[in-house]
Amino acid sequence: MSVIEVIEATRSAVAADAKNAQAVFRSQHELVGVTEVASFTGSGHRVTVDEPEALGGGNVAPNPVEYALIALGSCQAITYRFWAAQLGIALEGVQVEVEGDLDVRGFFGIDDSVRPGFGAVRLRVRLSGPEDAGRYEELAKAVDAHCPVLDLFSNPVPVDRQISIG
Amino acid sequence: MSVIEVIEATRSAVAADAKNAQAVFRSQHELVGVTEVASFTGSGHRVTVDEPEALGGGNVAPNPVEYALIALGSCQAITYRFWAAQLGIALEGVQVEVEGDLDVRGFFGIDDSVRPGFGAVRLRVRLSGPEDAGRYEELAKAVDAHCPVLDLFSNPVPVDRQISIG
Numbered sequence: 001m002s003v004i005e006v007i008e009a010t011r012s013a014v015a016a017d018a019k020n021a022q023a024v025f026r027s028q029h030e031l032v033g034v035t036e037v038a039s040f041t042g043s044g045h046r047v048t049v050d051e052p053e054a055l056g057g058g059n060v061a062p063n064p065v066e067y068a069l070i071a072l073g074s075c076q077a078i079t080y081r082f083w084a085a086q087l088g089i090a091l092e093g094v095q096v097e098v099e100g101d102l103d104v105r106g107f108f109g110i111d112d113s114v115r116p117g118f119g120a121v122r123l124r125v126r127l128s129g130p131e132d133a134g135r136y137e138e139l140a141k142a143v144d145a146h147c148p149v150l151d152l153f154s155n156p157v158p159v160d161r162q163i164s165i166g
Numbered sequence: 167m168s169v170i171e172v173i174e175a176t177r178s179a180v181a182a183d184a185k186n187a188q189a190v191f192r193s194q195h196e197l198v199g200v201t202e203v204a205s206f207t208g209s210g211h212r213v214t215v216d217e218p219e220a221l222g223g224g225n226v227a228p229n230p231v232e233y234a235l236i237a238l239g240s241c242q243a244i245t246y247r248f249w250a251a252q253l254g255i256a257l258e259g260v261q262v263e264v265e266g267d268l269d270v271r272g273f274f275g276i277d278d279s280v281r282p283g284f285g286a287v288r289l290r291v292r293l294s295g296p297e298d299a300g301r302y303e304e305l306a307k308a309v310d311a312h313c314p315v316l317d318l319f320s321n322p323v324p325v326d327r328q329i330s331i332g
Contacts, residue, residue: 151283
């Protein structure tokens with residue numbers, strides 16, 4: 001299906017029954033080395049996670065906070081694809097750079113007044129195509145209002161955590 | 167370096183100069199297919215992102231919101247490793263399951279009162295080892311207070327977005 005066909009099919013399915021809008025994404029993870037993690041998604045993919053040597057790992061793969069930035073940068077790029085189609089804006093290229101500042105005193109508990117995660121994130125989006133700049137500004141506003149991972153960064157998500165032992 | 171050596175080296179480096187606690191993580195992304203994204207991390211890794219067929223992609227890799235769950239599940243697992251070492255708690259196995267609920271009406275703009283990202287996330291952590299249950303409960307509290315990606319899910323991160331065209 002083309003992106004426009006996906007948009008139309010989704011609108012029809014949701015109009016027929018709002019329950020069709022409810023998606024559940026899943027992943028499973030196991031610590032398989034000092035810091036190496038084997039991850040499996042509900043969609044059938046296997047992903048490796050690790051820390052760099054400076055954090056005790058083997059650097060065989062990106063670390064968790066890098067995957068969070070990958071989630072954000074790629075979500076922006078794909079949301080540009082969908083919303084350009086939805087708004088009828090011609091778009092030829094999308095490149096996204098992401099930087100995240102993290103003060104490691106939070107993670108290590110050296111200073112518990114420092115948050116453990118990112119203190120600030122910068123997104124630099126480069127677009128190319130034949131439209132006027134104003135159309136791409138309009139597109140960027142629509143993308144930022146509808147990008148799932150930008151929403152995750154910008155707003156709290158309720159997380160229910162349970163542990164079992166043994 | 168062992169995890170304990172990393173913790174001690176980081177404490178010494180930060181005590182010598184607080185600037186040593188400031189880390190910057192980076193990634194670059196390019197839309198290379200309908201929904202396929204090629205991502206590169208500052209640490210030298212290449213990661214592919216894609217959407218499933220139902221969302222117009224080729225399902226060659228996890229999608230952005232799945233990578234966000236991978237970031238969370240793997241960050242929990244690795245934070246268990248570090249904080250077990252820091253608290254002197256023996257820990258043999260860590261498994262983490264993550265589920266995230268997402269109402270696609272937000273992403274598609276079918277209903278702008280629906281947030282585009284996760285409405286709720288569930289974390290199920292399974293620990294194994296020789297300690298009393300109370301010690302693992304203590305560990306889980308320390309992990310949740312210091313896990314960088316759980317912080318990202320739980321609290322807003324300021325994101326500065328700029329676009330350039332052409």
